[in-house]
Amino acid sequence: MLRLRLPRSHPLRVPFLRAGVPAALTPHDCGGCHAWSSPAGRPPRPAAWDSPPRPARHGEPVGFLDPLRGRLWSRGLGCLAGGSRFFCGEATGGRESLSYDVVIVGAGPAGLSAAIRLKQMCREQGADLSVCVVEKGAEVGAHTLSGNVFETRSLDELIPQWRQEGAPIEVPVSSDKFYFLTRNRAVPLPSPFDNTGNYVISLSELVRWMASKAEDLGVEIYPGFAASEILYDENQKVVGIRTNDMGVAKDGSRRETFQHGQIIRKFNLREKSLVQHQTYALGIKEVWEIDNAKHELGSVLHTIGWPLDRKTYGGTFLYHMKDRMVSIGLVVALNYHNPFLSPYDEFQKFKHHPFIRRLLEGGTVLQYGARTLNEGGFQSIPNPVFPGGAIIGCAAGFLNVPKIKGTHTAMKSGMLAAEASFKALNEGAGMETYLDSLKKSWIWEELYQARNYRPAFEYGLFPGLAFSALESYVFKGRLPFTLKHDKPDHEATEMANLHKPINYPKPDGVLSFDVPTSLYRSNTNHEHDQPIHLRLKDPTIPELVNLPKFAGLESRYCPARVYEYVTDEKGDAKLQINAQNCLHCKVIIGF
Numbered sequence: 309m310l311r312l313r314l315p316r317s318h319p320l321r322v323p324f325l326r327a328g329v330p331a332a333l334t335p336h337d338c339g340g341c342h343a344w345s346s347p348a349g350r351p352p353r354p355a356a357w358d359s360p361p362r363p364a365r366h367g368e369p370v371g372f373l374d375p376l377r378g379r380l381w382s383r384g385l386g387c388l389a390g391g392s393r394f395f396c397g398e399a400t401g402g403r404e405s406l407s408y409d410v411v412i413v414g415a416g417p418a419g420l421s422a423a424i425r426l427k428q429m430c431r432e433q434g435a436d437l438s439v440c441v442v443e444k445g446a447e448v449g450a451h452t453l454s455g456n457v458f459e460t461r462s463l464d465e466l467i468p469q470w471r472q473e474g475a476p477i478e479v480p481v482s483s484d485k486f487y488f489l490t491r492n493r494a495v496p497l498p499s500p501f502d503n504t505g506n507y508v509i510s511l512s513e514l515v516r517w518m519a520s521k522a523e524d525l526g527v528e529i530y531p532g533f534a535a536s537e538i539l540y541d542e543n544q545k546v547v548g549i550r551t552n553d554m555g556v557a558k559d560g561s562r563r564e565t566f567q568h569g570q571i572i573r574k575f576n577l578r579e580k581s582l583v584q585h586q587t588y589a590l591g592i593k594e595v596w597e598i599d600n601a602k603h604e605l606g607s608v609l610h611t612i613g614w615p616l617d618r619k620t621y622g623g624t625f626l627y628h629m630k631d632r633m634v635s636i637g638l639v640v641a642l643n644y645h646n647p648f649l650s651p652y653d654e655f656q657k658f659k660h661h662p663f664i665r666r667l668l669e670g671g672t673v674l675q676y677g678a679r680t681l682n683e684g685g686f687q688s689i690p691n692p693v694f695p696g697g698a699i700i701g702c703a704a705g706f707l708n709v710p711k712i713k714g715t716h717t718a719m720k721s722g723m724l725a726a727e728a729s730f731k732a733l734n735e736g737a738g739m740e741t742y743l744d745s746l747k748k749s750w751i752w753e754e755l756y757q758a759r760n761y762r763p764a765f766e767y768g769l770f771p772g773l774a775f776s777a778l779e780s781y782v783f784k785g786r787l788p789f790t791l792k793h794d795k796p797d798h799e800a801t802e803m804a805n806l807h808k809p810i811n812y813p814k815p816d817g818v819l820s821f822d823v824p825t826s827l828y829r830s831n832t833n834h835e836h837d838q839p840i841h842l843r844l845k846d847p848t849i850p851e852l853v854n855l856p857k858f859a860g861l862e863s864r865y866c867p868a869r870v871y872e873y874v875t876d877e878k879g880d881a882k883l884q885i886n887a888q889n890c891l892h893c894k895v896i897i898g899f
């Protein structure tokens with residue numbers, strides 16, 4: 309049985325209020341969990357609101373009201389064993405604890421696919437497993453970047469009737485262009501992408517739709533809950549997660565120990581499968597509404613070259629979505645050498661290229677966001693199975709770099725993990741069947757074929773392009789060797805004294821914008837008084853290492869200016885963490 313441990317301080321109040329719960333609903337009085345009773349002992353659906361909920365008595369089965377359809381889940385799959393009902397009043401260390409057969413962290417494509425597949429298997433085989441998804445965004449899709457070129461392969465397998473069921477997948481890719489940019493010119497190149505049969509979608513719309521499908525099958529989704537700690541039993545098996553301390557004041561002393569990758573380190577999952585380190589890139593994105601005359605529905609454009617220097621791996625994308633919207637963004641690999649580089653400012657600069665400016669002029673920005681991508685690919689996939697659970701989706705690193713796509717692989721990994729956990733719970737099989745089925749699946753084949761593309765760019769832009777063209781058109785992944793990634797990203801950063809500062813142009817407020825303006829357009833916000841979720845492992849590193857040696861690089865790599873050097877009363881520079889700005893892109897200081 310997996311356990312979801314909630315803080316003492318009325319954790320459900322915030323998401324419910326955000327979701328617009330009628331004020332007439334009153335929490336019961338057990339001392340903290342703010343669950344509401346449901347006549348059936350199961351979570352009532354909006355349609356079941358005919359009988360008003362009554363306050364539950366301590367210890368009786370309760371359900372959480374779920375007033376909005378469309379909820380959550382993704383970063384890893386915790387699973388295994390036990391009862392199916394969750395109870396109020398099981399006080400554990402001052403917290404309320406809810407038990408599920410499977411707890412899924414994150415309502416992204418991977419998590420929702422896992423949840424749906426689990427419940428589908430329950431229906432097919434007459435089993436009953438309780439499945440819950442926790443999502444740190446205030447609602448499902450709130451932390452999902454929207455514009456996406458979507459390969460339907462996994463969805464075809466998961467919900468073959470998605471067209472009839474109104475999936476928000478309506479715009480087929482109509483053209484696919486690829487350019488090399490110099491400062492003023494755009495040189496067309498043969499496109500290495502094959503987007504035949506793919507769609508330009510809003511991924512946040514898709515996850516909201518998937519969440520409603522999951523709920524229809526009986527999955528319980530809790531937006532507004534971040535898994536903040538992993539819970540282990542005495543044998544170091546994962547038995548659940550602890551959610552964030554909502555309502556605890558900023559100066560509260562409770563720990564926030566969840567870290568991306570913690571499970572991988574704790575169980576040596578990389579060493580176990582003899583794989584390389586993960587490599588990352590930062591993606592920064594805006595959604596614009598542009599003139600109708602310039603909009604080409606379904607058109608897909610990628611560029612390489614300017615504004616990035618030749619040693620920095622990255623490129624841009626521009627997808628024409630429905631309703632005159634375009635999703636435009638820049639991806640920069642985080643093993644760049646020059647600590648003065650600012651991905652945010654490179655992106656702002658990019659929009660002033662004559663080729664791009666023409667398209668955006670007269671348009672309006674609707675959204676801003678940023679997120680890291682895992683670029684390690686096949687060489688960097690850890691063993692995704694640990695005692696008590698499994699890692700799915702981009703947390704395990706299933707993104708296909710040459711395609712710049714990870715949604716379909718994330719979904720498939722969620723489905724395979726669901727099948728493995730269903731067998732584990734019902735037939736006593738081990739979760740290792742997840743790894744076995746991954747290896748037999750098309751994910752493995754696809755990522756194996758793509759394995760040499762990213763490391764080839766360690767030799768520079770043009771050698772990388774030449775190699776990738778040969779891979780795409782001639783070898784198709786059949787070369788009898790696997791290139792290795794160079795050193796980990798943080799080791800690639802060079803000292804500031806080897807580089808000159810970069811003078812970025814000031815934003816013009818028309819095509820380019822300062823960070824506060826962009827943050828205003830992002831869909832992430834934090835309570836003014838909520839506990840800071842960004843903590844330094846060693847608070848001396850910024851002043852002793854980052855500032856003197858790397859010219860305070862964190863004040864530039866963060867696309868939300870979370871890290872800022874300010875002068876204290878003694879005139880010394882100090883790192884200030886503006887956690888309320890955080891876009892949850894997951895770029896962190898890695899020294």
Ligand SMILES: Cc1cc2nc3c(=O)[nH]c(=O)nc-3n(C[C@H](O)[C@H](O)[C@H](O)COP(=O)(O)OP(=O)(O)OC[C@H]3O[C@@H](n4cnc5c(N)ncnc54)[C@H](O)[C@@H]3O)c2cc1C
Nearest residue numbers: 382414416417418444451457534535591701702713714715
């Ligand atoms: C700029 C950019 C462009 C991209 N373009 C494409 C594209 O065109 N096509 C494509 O196929 N792929 C694309 N991708 C990749 C694609 O977005 C990912 O592969 C996909 O979203 C992975 O799904 P996931 O479910 O594994 O993770 P995510 O989509 O990242 O979902 C994770 C979810 O978990 C939640 N979460 C995280 N931690 C916690 C926690 N501790 N507690 C609770 N909830 C948590 C997050 O809020 C989020 O909702 C792009 C990525 C980027 C960054």
